[in-house]
Amino acid sequence: MEPPQKPSTSLFDVYLRLRPSHAADAERFLDVEEAGHDYPKHITIKPPSNDHRKRAVERFAFTRVFEEDAAQVDIFKGVGVLPLIEGVLGQESREGRDGLLATLGVTGSGKSHTILGSKAQRGLTQMALDVLFQSTCNGLIHPTGLASVFPSIAASDVSEAQMFTAGAFLDSLYGDGQSERGFGSRAQTPMMGASFLSIASKRNVIPRPSALPQYPTVDIDGIEADSTAEYAIVISMYEVYNDRIFDLLGGSMTSSKAAIQKRRALLFKSTEQSPDRKVVAGLRKVVCSNLEEALMVLETGLLERKVAGTGSNAVSSRSHGFFCVEVKKRRRAYGGSWSTSALTIVDLAGSERARNAKTAGATLAEAGKINESLMYLGQCMQMQSDNQDGTKNIVPFRQCKLTELLFSNSFPSHNNQHHHQHRNPQKAVMIVTADPLGDFNATSQILRYSALAREVTVPRIPSVTSTILSGALTQQNRCPSAGDRSSPTAALEELEAAAKEITRLSEEIDIISLQLTEETTRRQTAEACWQAAEDRMASLEQEVRDDCYEEMEQRIEAERRRWKGAWDEEADKNDEHLDRKIEILTRGIQIHEDPEPTAEERVAELEGENEALKRKLESLERELLGRSPTKKQRVLKAKKWDVDVGFESP
Numbered sequence: 001m002e003p004p005q006k007p008s009t010s011l012f013d014v015y016l017r018l019r020p021s022h023a024a025d026a027e028r029f030l031d032v033e034e035a036g037h038d039y040p041k042h043i044t045i046k047p048p049s050n051d052h053r054k055r056a057v058e059r060f061a062f063t064r065v066f067e068e069d070a071a072q073v074d075i076f077k078g079v080g081v082l083p084l085i086e087g088v089l090g091q092e093s094r095e096g097r098d099g100l101l102a103t104l105g106v107t108g109s110g111k112s113h114t115i116l117g118s119k120a121q122r123g124l125t126q127m128a129l130d131v132l133f134q135s136t137c138n139g140l141i142h143p144t145g146l147a148s149v150f151p152s153i154a155a156s157d158v159s160e161a162q163m164f165t166a167g168a169f170l171d172s173l174y175g176d177g178q179s180e181r182g183f184g185s186r187a188q189t190p191m192m193g194a195s196f197l198s199i200a201s202k203r204n205v206i207p208r209p210s211a212l213p214q215y216p217t218v219d220i221d222g223i224e225a226d227s228t229a230e231y232a233i234v235i236s237m238y239e240v241y242n243d244r245i246f247d248l249l250g251g252s253m254t255s256s257k258a259a260i261q262k263r264r265a266l267l268f269k270s271t272e273q274s275p276d277r278k279v280v281a282g283l284r285k286v287v288c289s290n291l292e293e294a295l296m297v298l299e300t301g302l303l304e305r306k307v308a309g310t311g312s313n314a315v316s317s318r319s320h321g322f323f324c325v326e327v328k329k330r331r332r333a334y335g336g337s338w339s340t341s342a343l344t345i346v347d348l349a350g351s352e353r354a355r356n357a358k359t360a361g362a363t364l365a366e367a368g369k370i371n372e373s374l375m376y377l378g379q380c381m382q383m384q385s386d387n388q389d390g391t392k393n394i395v396p397f398r399q400c401k402l403t404e405l406l407f408s409n410s411f412p413s414h415n416n417q418h419h420h421q422h423r424n425p426q427k428a429v430m431i432v433t434a435d436p437l438g439d440f441n442a443t444s445q446i447l448r449y450s451a452l453a454r455e456v457t458v459p460r461i462p463s464v465t466s467t468i469l470s471g472a473l474t475q476q477n478r479c480p481s482a483g484d485r486s487s488p489t490a491a492l493e494e495l496e497a498a499a500k501e502i503t504r505l506s507e508e509i510d511i512i513s514l515q516l517t518e519e520t521t522r523r524q525t526a527e528a529c530w531q532a533a534e535d536r537m538a539s540l541e542q543e544v545r546d547d548c549y550e551e552m553e554q555r556i557e558a559e560r561r562r563w564k565g566a567w568d569e570e571a572d573k574n575d576e577h578l579d580r581k582i583e584i585l586t587r588g589i590q591i592h593e594d595p596e597p598t599a600e601e602r603v604a605e606l607e608g609e610n611e612a613l614k615r616k617l618e619s620l621e622r623e624l625l626g627r628s629p630t631k632k633q634r635v636l637k638a639k640k641w642d643v644d645v646g647f648e649s650p
């Protein structure tokens with residue numbers, strides 16, 4: 001059984017790394033097959049001797065198996081991280097290709113050790129960053145020139161990200177202007193519930209690159225960046241915790257504890273600038289000019305990641321951690337827009353059995369979510385090994401955030417509608433980690449769905465019937481004379497044939513019963529999937545109900561406010577209307593009581609008065625004419641004066 005050549009439908013190259021076990025007295029259940037001059041590719045697992053269930057010996061094929069003595073640098077070179085980096089850098093004048101490197105395994109099997117290293121040794125991530133910065137050093141934007149190109153780098157982002165230079169980002173978090181920085185390692189990452197805030201705010205620490213492990217180093221022989229290109233390296237980090245995405249560079253170390261607990265989940269969606277491809281929207285991204293800056297950003301993100309102590313691992317990852325290095329590239333001579341390819345490194349949380357991990361409460365609930373997402377991942381990977389025979393089953397990657405993030409870019413994108421360029425599917429490498437002396441059930445389950453090929457060998461257990469019959473036949477063969485005497489030859493032959501048939505049938509029964517056991521296990525797994533899917537549906541339904549209820553409440557409140565506003569407005573209008581009516585009425589009453597005469601009426605009134613006065617004057621004149629001449633003279637003088645000043649006599 002050879003690991004099949006990777007067909008186009010394959011999602012991953014799958015490597016197996018065995019860790020040196022600390023349970024020295026435990027029974028070893030996993031053996032690596034010698035491969036002569038080649039690298040080992042096959043392993044067999046057999047159930048432990050105290051396992052009473054009749055189970056088959058299973059043989060698995062991987063792209064390559066690394067045994068316990070493999071060093072970090074052997075893994076780095078052996079699993080092909082260098083070709084992944086080369087792909088991301090892209091050939092001369094060509095866009096790069098996305099790369100994905102992930103680890104999968106039971107809790108405590110060495111995933112984080114492989115990807116992120118330890119206090120003493122670098123992991124694959126640090127080595128990959130080292131190689132990236134070394135290989136792009138001639139084309140990388142110099143820190144002094146960064147300010148002028150920064151706007152164009154930020155504009156090339158399609159994910160609604162907030163972009164920072166590393167200096168600005170680190171100073172905004174620690175505010176020490178590159179001053180002496182303390183060191184916090186992953187091993188000291190606080191337990192679940194506490195966050196980096198509690199440490200950062202007290203000590204205001206930041207990882208100091210010189211205190212981080214410097215080994216192993218990697219030489220970059222054979223890696224060539226595009227010499228005609230100008231490069232910029234942008235880092236972002238996020239985690240998938242309880243099926244929700246959270247920014248690990250969100251700066252919660254500078255926020256209050258309540259703010260950390262209320263971290264805003266981000267969406268994985270198509271954006272306006274990225275209509276044909278989903279991206280994690282709204283992340284903080286940091287442009288790094290050198291390895292030191294990149295390592296500080298990495299450590300900052302790791303300190304925010306959820307880890308907790310469990311019965312299986314003192315520093316167990318409680319979330320799936322994603323570390324993304326975007327390599328932006330453009331023609332050095334012409335400038336212009338930047339193309340982007342990303343290397344995503346994923347440290348998956350480990351599957352665990354509650355009984356072994358001795359978890360409870362929130363940590364147990366997290367484990368449920370972790371196991372559920374890994375089960376969906378297992379289904380996708382199972383599809384990969386099922387597809388090896390040429391069938392092209394659809395990979396069900398939309399079941400949870402984890403599989404969506406891992407596989408959304410694994411298939412070629414063709415989107416003529418938006419006139420976007422055809423993107424190559426990402427190149428992906430999965431490293432499965434296992435402890436050969438660890439938990440047999442959990443490890444065998446992961447190996448079953450992650451291996452590229454699997455073979456089951458049925459153990460030949462002699463059945464009772466065949467043993468008796470073969471014993472009887474041997475007896476007869478040993479004493480032919482006795483047989484001759486007791487029965488004819490034909491009867492003996494018949495008996496032999498019957499015995500053979502019985503042996504064959506009992507072997508068949510053994511095989512069928514093994515198959516039945518396997519099918520039962522599969523059915524149980526399927527039932528567990530079904531149950532998990534039902535639980536998920538129920539929780540989704542509850543979420544939708546809650547959302548609807550909240551939306552309805554909001555709408556009712558908005559409607560109530562609108563109605564109250566309309567009511568108040570109507571009341572104001574009525575008041576105004578009433579005021580106007582009263583004003584008109586008042587004016588009407590005033591007019592009625594004291595009408596203002598018009599000009600004609602005034603003239604007529606004055607003329608009337610004038611007439612009356614004239615008449616009075618005439619009667620007075622007449623009276624005067626009947627009196628003494630002196631008085632008459634005075635009256636005539638007054639009349640003359642009237643004529644002089646313009647009063648006409650009637």
Ligand SMILES: Nc1ncnc2c1ncn2[C@@H]1O[C@H](COP(=O)(O)OP(=O)(O)OP(=O)(O)O)[C@@H](O)[C@H]1O
Nearest residue numbers: 019107108109110111112113118313316317349350
């Ligand atoms: N190959 C190895 N060589 C030496 N030590 C190892 C190796 N693999 C793992 N370890 C050690 O075993 C312990 C657990 O490993 P690690 O934290 O990497 O497990 P994990 O698979 O990431 O677990 P979890 O899923 O719970 O996060 C660590 O102390 C780590 O240093």
